[in-house]
Amino acid sequence: MKHLFILFILMLFFANSCKFIEDKGWFGKKVDTLEAFYLKQDSIRIADSIRLQIELMQARERARLDSLQRIEQEEMEWLSRFKYHIIVGSFKTPEYADLYSEYYSKMGYATEILFSENDFNLVSARKFENFQKAIIDLEHFRDTVELYAWIYIIK
DSSP: OHHHHHHHHHHHHHHHHOHHHHHHOTTSOOOOHHHHHHHHHHHHHHHHHHHHHHHHHHHHHHHHHHHHHHHHHHHHHHHHHOOEEEEEEEESSHHHHHHHHHHHHHTTOOOEEEEOTTSOEEEEEEEESOHHHHHHHHHHHHHHTOTTOEEEEOO
16 A cells, blocks of 8 residues: 555656646646637627628618518509509500500500409500599590500509
């Protein structure tokens, strides 16, 4: 037992002088607390900058969606304002409606393609706020431009 104690003391003495033990420590690498603190602060800074960028992207997306919603609402108000349209053509095929709309645009009319409830593409040559004005212009339009023009009322 005495020899074991002396052997343990000698091992402890030689172990403390070993370069490997000094570098690594008894239980692994020594941790520098200041270095660990700086690493932690750096990771917190990176996480904060990522969070800030995500918040900026979300704010931009919200602003974009709000502007799209506002534009759509203004368009709906505009369409509801002009609810009487003089229709010069009605087509199931969108390409035909585009060609017919282009034809009347070349004639100087501000054409518009409307979509009816029964999947027709309606080519509108003029639009009005007032029904009486639409009727008067329809008569003139039938006499001079398109004999089969008619009025479509947006509900």
